[in-house]
Amino acid sequence: MPAVPIAAPTIEPGLQPGPDSGLRSAEPSYGGPVRVAFVGKGGAGKSSIAGVFARLLARDGAQVLALDSDPMPGLAYSLGVPNRETGIPAEAVEEYEDDSGRRRHRLRAGLDAGAAIELYSTVSPDGVRLLQLGKTRGVKGENSLSHQGYQAILDALQKQRSAEPDSTGSLADWAVVGDLPGGTRQPFFGWGRFARTILVVVEPTPASLLSGRRLARLAEKASAPHVVAIANKTREEADADLVQARTGLQVIGEVPFDPAQREADRRGVALLDLDSDSPMVAAVTRLVSTLSAKEPVR
């Protein structure tokens, strides 16, 4: 089979970030804690970056909730959390009938989302709270109540997202870092609906670029709030430009290929606990300050 040629970088009309495209660039008006969701192709580096990002944000003084929506293990490792199975227990969830008589679920009476986070999350080094969707185990549907509880917390965060920046309430102070499942299934209003900024992690490989471009298209169609890209595992200067040109997304951060991350992964430890001076940590540090300073008000 002949090699697939790589076409010259083209930016599709409408995909270029601009005032009318819906893909606005970062604005210098910050109003409320950072709320980001990492999306992108499986293997792009979402969990690795999200774990470092969440811990660095916590070191900066933020109260950070890390949300792991991916049934594949990932975020717990990059955060350095030893307990890898933490989700909302079934007892925390109750069923009720809504006005039209449909069966629905919510957190049990007396338990609000803030309290559920405190109760059921695990604490990582640097004090990040990790909440997991719950890993797929055995029979399908086994953890559906636990999933409903997780969804209830996403709902509460989403509601709070559109509230005034200075609103009070148990969730107002939480910064949120979400690690979403790979692929393009509804990241913007599904698992990512709590986010003010969606970060598409893209490697400079044809498959990852294609996936990034698809996400950019979907984001535009859905008029998703604020979608930007992170170029990951870059090895040469042109890589970040390639990501920007091929996805049409503004690249707000570049993370170089870092052998220390590979090694951390082999050993099953967090990069920050193995080598906190590595190039990847330096790059994510810059990303944290970019986003802390520039998340747009919603």
Added chain:
Amino acid sequence: MLGQLDSADGAVVADFEAGLGTVIRMGDRPVDVVVLVTEPTVKSLEVASRAADLVRDHKLGRLVVTANRVRDDADVTRVQAAFPDVDVVMVPDEPAIVAAERRGEAPLDAAPDSPGVRALVGLADRLLPN
């Protein structure tokens, strides 16, 4: 759709999504061989051993385990510890495969004689009925 493929005269190689979802959804429809691909990382080996348990419990097919991006003896040891009873096909960490991916080329075209690609050819041989 897959259920309707009559593969008597040919081979069907399906590349499924990451994780345990596929194995769980296969239910009671076995295939000839389930190739479990893992990396020598703690995280990947954890998922792979769960998947192997499911494949065996539900008798989904002959199990072949392959570890990709194996770099050194420490990696080999970690993989063997996770699969003590399996003869795992080790595929070395291969820069030529990474380079081919970045160019959008098939490794088999770009670097057929590299150790990584040769290991993959060995894997293919293992899949044929013995």
